[in-house]
Amino acid sequence: MHSGRPILYSYFRSSCSWRVRIALALKGIAYDVVPVNLVKDGGQQFSAEFKAVNPMQQVPALKIDGITLSQSLAIINYLEDTHPTPRLLPQDPKKRAQVRMITDHIVTGIQPLQNQGILKQMGEKNMEWAQNCIGFGFQALEQILKHTAGRYCMGDEVSMADLCLVPQVYNAERYKVDMDPYPTITRINKALLELEAFKVSHPSRQPDTPAELRA
Structure with a gap:
């Protein structure tokens, strides 16, 4: 199903997911999306399947380089460390x-x-x-x-x-x-x-x- 590219678990309206989508776009990183609807079915983030991805049952989560990261800033900081251009933190x-x-x-x-x-x-x-x-x-x-x-x-x-x-x-x-x-x-x-x-x-x-x- 997926090509070895990063996989982003995201919800279109989630502001935390959007932060990560911007970072991926700025750094030119291609990725696949797995939508997690936070409203439908009582909230798909509460499914056993997604809990295995992120025990906090929140989006975003990113599978990248053999690890799974949650929390938007942790993800963005990892992208900053591994793809430093363009820089998202000033040097000063x-x-x-x-x-x-x-x-x-x-x-x-x-x-x-x-x-x-x-x-x-x-x-x-x-x-x-x-x-x-x-x-x-x-x-x-x-x-x-x-x-x-x-x-x-x-x-x-x-x-x-x-x-x-x-x-x-x-x-x-x-x-x-x-x-x-x-x-x-x-x-x-x-x-x-x-x-x-x-x-x-x-x-x-x-x-x-x-x-x-x-x-």
Whole structure:
């Protein structure tokens, strides 16, 4: 079935999966996709078959070079170590630390609070909860980016921070967050969405994207 290429277990709308798809696209790594529908059949991530791939029962997971990796940042860091061009972490230690800081703000400070599992628990208040969590995180992020941004999150080079920012803005738009207070985030997001790697990895262009949501 597969050609020895990396296999990405992904869901079209998963922001964590999208981060990895961007990294693979930027680094020119061809891969095969195994869609894992997080909604259908009560959530295909809970199947025994997928639990054997990732015991945390989350996407993404990537089979590559004889190992299986989960957690988007662990995957992206591995791709960075094994395919260093183009670089996603600056060489300057201060800038590198700032990229990791921005990344962590999104990956640990915003996204987990509004992921599907949490929102399910929130019931009728799920939209309000998501808006509050994202809004609080974006207030901080906007202030940070005012100091670090050029065209993108860190100057004019695409970095790991950008791979996390774009999917998070997509989530914000899905949950109808007012983006007017965040002009820097909005500007960077728009610039990134013009890049081919961000276009081909977009949720509207995946093998498992429903027909009505396709670009």
